Amino acid sequence: MTSDNLRHQLGKASQYLKWVSLPADLKLTFISILPLILAQFIQRLYFIIDSRYVAMLGQQALVINSVQYNFLSLGQLIGMATAMSCLVFWKREENKGRQRSIFIKHISLNIIVCLFLCVISACFINKLSAAYGIDIHYLRIARTYLLIGLFNTLLQSILFCLDGVLIATGQQKAIFIISTFLTVSKLILNSIIVYVFFSGKITPQSVGIPLTLIALSTSFLLFIAVVYAFYVGLSKSKKDQAVTYRSIFNVWFSELSINLVKGGIPFILAYQLALIAKSGALLAAYQLTLQLTYVLCIPLLASMKLCVRDASEEISKQKVKQGVPEWWKKLFYFGLLPTLALLLLAVVFFKQAFLLFYNFIPSSNVYLFIPVYIFATLIGQIGNALSVPIRAKKASYLLTLAFIFNQFVFLLGGFEAIVVFGIATPLLAGLVFVLYCSMQVVANIGFIKFLSKKGESYVISC
Numbered sequence: 433m434t435s436d437n438l439r440h441q442l443g444k445a446s447q448y449l450k451w452v453s454l455p456a457d458l459k460l461t462f463i464s465i466l467p468l469i470l471a472q473f474i475q476r477l478y479f480i481i482d483s484r485y486v487a488m489l490g491q492q493a494l495v496i497n498s499v500q501y502n503f504l505s506l507g508q509l510i511g512m513a514t515a516m517s518c519l520v521f522w523k524r525e526e527n528k529g530r531q532r533s534i535f536i537k538h539i540s541l542n543i544i545v546c547l548f549l550c551v552i553s554a555c556f557i558n559k560l561s562a563a564y565g566i567d568i569h570y571l572r573i574a575r576t577y578l579l580i581g582l583f584n585t586l587l588q589s590i591l592f593c594l595d596g597v598l599i600a601t602g603q604q605k606a607i608f609i610i611s612t613f614l615t616v617s618k619l620i621l622n623s624i625i626v627y628v629f630f631s632g633k634i635t636p637q638s639v640g641i642p643l644t645l646i647a648l649s650t651s652f653l654l655f656i657a658v659v660y661a662f663y664v665g666l667s668k669s670k671k672d673q674a675v676t677y678r679s680i681f682n683v684w685f686s687e688l689s690i691n692l693v694k695g696g697i698p699f700i701l702a703y704q705l706a707l708i709a710k711s712g713a714l715l716a717a718y719q720l721t722l723q724l725t726y727v728l729c730i731p732l733l734a735s736m737k738l739c740v741r742d743a744s745e746e747i748s749k750q751k752v753k754q755g756v757p758e759w760w761k762k763l764f765y766f767g768l769l770p771t772l773a774l775l776l777l778a779v780v781f782f783k784q785a786f787l788l789f790y791n792f793i794p795s796s797n798v799y800l801f802i803p804v805y806i807f808a809t810l811i812g813q814i815g816n817a818l819s820v821p822i823r824a825k826k827a828s829y830l831l832t833l834a835f836i837f838n839q840f841v842f843l844l845g846g847f848e849a850i851v852v853f854g855i856a857t858p859l860l861a862g863l864v865f866v867l868y869c870s871m872q873v874v875a876n877i878g879f880i881k882f883l884s885k886k887g888e889s890y891v892i893s894c
Contacts, residue, residue, distance in 0.1 A: 465766045467604040468734040475611035476727040478618050479504070480789050482646060483720060485622040487792045490634035491716070492567050493643055496574045498719035499564050500581035500647075503553065505722075506695030507546055507585035508592050513691035514542040515596020517684040519737055520823060521675070522600040523745040532669035535597050537677055539590070539662075541684060546589040550582040564715070573640045580647040587654035594661035599737050601668040610657045621649040686828035690835045697839050714801060714858055717794040721782075721802050724789060725809040728774040732813050735767030736820055743824035759820070768817045775810040779803045797858065804862025812869035818876035825883060834875035843868040 479501070486497040518538045521527050527534060553560075561574040591610075598607050629642040726733075742759040778785050782802045786792055794802065819831055846864035850856040 465735055465738060465762065467608050468599065468738065469731050469766070471604065471608040471611040472730045472734045473727060474608070474615045476723070476730060478611070478615045479723055480727065481615065481618050481622060482650070483723060484790050484792070485626050485646065486643065487790055488626055489630065489639045489643055492570045492634075493639050494716050495564065495566055496561075496570065496577055496643070498716055499560065499566070499574070500578050501719050501723070502695075503550075503578070503581050503585045504588055506549065506692075507587075507589035509691035509695040510546050510549075510688065511542060511589040511592025511595070513687040514538050514593040514684065515599075515737070516740060516823065517680065517687045518593070518596045519600055519741040520683055520744045520826060520828075521680055523741055525745075527675065530673050530675045531600070532666070533674040534680065535665060535669045537675065537680060538684065539593055539597075541677075542589060542593045543586070545688065546586050550586050554579060554582055567636075569636045570639075573636060573643060576640075577643055577647050580644070580651060584647065584650050584654060587651065587658055590658050591654060591661060594658065594665050596737065597665035597669070598661060600741060601665065603664055603668060606661065606664045610661055614653055614657055617653050618649070621653075622646055625649065683826050683828055686832045687823075689832045690828070693836050693839055697843065700844060714798045714861070717798040717801060717858075718805070720786065720790060720792070720794070721805050724778065724785060725775065725806055727789075728778055729771050729809065729813055729816075731774070732763075732767040732771040732816060735763050736816065739763045739767070739820050740823050743820060744826075747824050763817060763820060768813065771813050772810060775806055775813070778806045779810070782806060799858075801858035801862045804859060805865050808862065808865035808869045811866065812872055815869065815872040815876045818873070818880060822876065822879050822883065827879070827883060830879045830882075831876070834872070834879070838868055838871045838875065842871050 483494070483497060483501075486493050515538075518534060521534050522531060557575050557578050558571070561571050561578065566574050595607055598604070625642050625645045629645060631638045739759040739762055742762075743757065746757060746759070780803075783793065783799075786794065786802075822828065822831055843864065846867060847856075847861065850860050850864065
C-alpha cells in the first residue's frame with residue numbers, strides 16, 4: 433500500500449472515529465442525564481411490580497393483565513408522542529416565551545385523543561376478552577379489570593406527556609420523585625392486597641377481589657402523580673405569547689401517528705400470538721419480555737428526549753457547524769451503548785432476568801422466542817437512535833410513513849404468512865420481529881441520506 437493510499441484510508445477511518453468521540457463536558461453530561469435514566473428505570477419497575485404480583489394469581493390473571501397492558505402501552509405511547517412533539521418546539525428560537533401555550537395545547541390534544549380511544553375501547557371490552565382466549569369463568573373479572581385499566585390508560589397518557597414537559601423545563605428531580613413514589617407505593621400496596629385478600633387458591637372467586645384492588649390502587653397512585661406533575665410543569669412554564677394549534681399540529685400528528693400504530697398493533701399481535709400458542713403462554717411471554725426490554729432500553733429512551741430537545745434548538749438557530757454535534761456524543765455514550773450492552777446481556781441471561789424481575793419462568797415451548805425477540809429489540813434501538821436528527825428537523829412524517837409500511841408489511845404480514853402457511857412457531861415469531869426491526873434501521877439510514885443530500889441539516893450532513 434502506497435503512502436497516499438494509507439493516508440486516504442486513515443482519513444476515512446478518522447471520519448468514522450469522530451462519531452465516537454467523548455462529549456466536551458463528560459461529568460456535566462453524566463450528571464444531567466443520570467437522574468432521568470434512574471427516574472425512568474424506577475418508573476418502569478412500577479409495571480413490572482404489577483406483573484410480578486398478578487402472576488401470583490395464576491395464568492388467567494396474567495393473560496388478563498397482558499391484555500390490559502396493551503391499553504396501558506397505548507396510553508403511554510400517546511403521551512410519549514405528545515411529549516416528543518413538545519420537546520421539538522420547546523427551545524426553538526422562534527418559540528421563546530411561548531412555553532406555557534405549547535404546554536397547554538399539547539396536553540389538551542393528548543387528553544382529547546386518549547379519552548376518545550378509551551371510550552371506543554370500552555364498548556368492545558367483552559369481545560376483546562373473548563378474542564384473546566380468556567376463560568369464560570374469568571370474563572366478568574376481566575371486564576372490571578379492563579374498564580378500570582382504561583381509566584388508568586388515560587392517566588398514564590397524561591403522566592407520560594407531563595414527563596416531556598418536566599424534561600423540557602429541566603425538572604428531572606420532579607420526575608425522579610414521581611417515579612420513586614409510584615414504585616415504592618405500588619410495591620407496598622400490592623404486597624398488602626395479595627397478602628390480605630388472596631387465599632392462595634387460584635379460582636375465579638379468590639382472584640377477582642385482589643385483581644380489582646390492584647387495578648384501583650394503580651388509579652389512585654397515578655392520579656396523585658398527574659396532579660403533582662401538572663402543578664410543577666405549569667409553574668415552570670413561561671407565559672408570554674400564544675402558539676396556534678395549527679403551528680404544532682403537523683409535528684404532533686406525525687409523532688402521534690407513529691405511536692398510535694405502535695400502540696394499536698400489539699392488539700393484533702396478541703391475537704396472532706394467541707393463535708400460535710393456544711394456551712396463552714406465548715402471549716404472556718411476549719408481554720413480559722416487552723416490559724423487560726423497555727426497562728433495558730431506558731438509557732436510550734431517556735437520552736433521546738434530551739437530545740431531541742437540544743438538536744431542535746441547534747437546528748432552529750440555523751448556524752452551520754462543522755464536526756460532530758454534542759447531542760450525538762451524549763446520545764451515543766449515555767443512551768445507545770449502555771442500551772445495547774444491557775440487551776446483549778439479556779439475550780444470554782434471559783432466564784435469570786425473568787426470575788429476577790418476575791419470579792416466573794415461561795413455558796419451555798416458548799423459550800426460543802424470548803432471546804430472539806430481545807435481539808430484535810437490540811437492532812431496533814439503532815433505528816431509534818437514528819430517528820433523533822430526523823425528528824429534530826421536524827421531518828417526523830418520514831418516520832410515520834416508514835413505520836406504518838414496515839408494521840403492516842413486515843410485522844403483521846410476516847405473522848400472517850407463518851400462520852397461513854402453517855409454519856408458525858415461537859422461534860419464527862421471534863424472527864419476524866428481527867426482520868421488522870432490521871427494516872426500520874434501513875429506512876432511517878435512507879432518510880438521513882435523503883435529508884443530507886437536500887442539505888436540510890448540518891446535524892445530519894456533517
